[in-house]
Amino acid sequence: NAGVTQTPKFRILKIGQSMTLQCAQDMNHNYMYWYRQDPGMGLKLIYYSVGAGITDKGEVPNGYNVSRSTTEDFPLRLELAAPSQTSVYFCATERGAGNEQFFGPGTRLTVL
Amino acid sequence: AQRVTQPEKLLSVFKGAPVELKCNYSYSGSPELFWYVQYSRQRLQLLLRHISRESIKGFTADLNKGETSFHLKKPFAQEEDSAMYYCALHSGNTGKLIFGQGTTLQVKP
Secondary structure: OOOEEEEOOEEEEOOOOOEEEEEEEOOOOOEEEEEEEEOOOEEEEEEEEEEOOEEEEOOOOOOEEEOOOOOOEOOEEEOOOOHHHOEEEEEEEEOOOOOOEEEOOOEEEEEO | OOEEEOOOOEEEEEOOOOEEEOOEEEOOOOOEEEEEEEOOOOOOEEEEEOOOOOOEOOEEEOOEOOOOEOOEEEOOOOHHHOEEEEEEEEEOOOOEEEEOOOEEEEEEO
16 A cells, blocks of 8 residues: 655746646545645645545645545645745645544645 | 644754653643654654553653643653654644644754
8 A cells, every 4th residue: 555645756846837736545534634844834734625525724725726526636736836835745644533644755846 | 822832943862861852732622632753754654642642662742731731751862763753733623733843853872
């Protein structure tokens, strides 16, 4: 089992470009999350989903969009990249609320 | 407001010394707290949670509701404990975690 996978591992974007960060899981978990990790700031929740077809905003959703058409996939979309979105992005899954979260390896994004 | 505070960005100790990574929280209700760890070039992973009251890799953490703290302790640090440690608070019934800023533990030989 692959667990939680993320692609790409690294990406450099120019200001104003768009991209989609992919997250896939084979753990059959209903709950999925997107975080960004900035130095000295910890992890901040961007968006989350409690099941296919259900998504909701986290703490820092501005500039991002998500969709959850299947249990397995939870892509994160950046429409107009800005330097403030330079960060490391982590996807995580969870069997149910309050349980252990399983994290992907992360995507390091730089916006220049 | 729900908040998790880790006051130390970096904690540097010598091998064999005791370690205490501090975590304080703000939460109106019965908190569920976790410690996650990220070793170099590895994924973030759960270290322990207060409900299970376990000792993992020699680490323990006790929830102190009076002081609103959940400090992580180990009596004798090992070099392989060097990592980034995050304290996290479970918020509500959606599984959302509120993370602290993280503390880098550096264990010197």
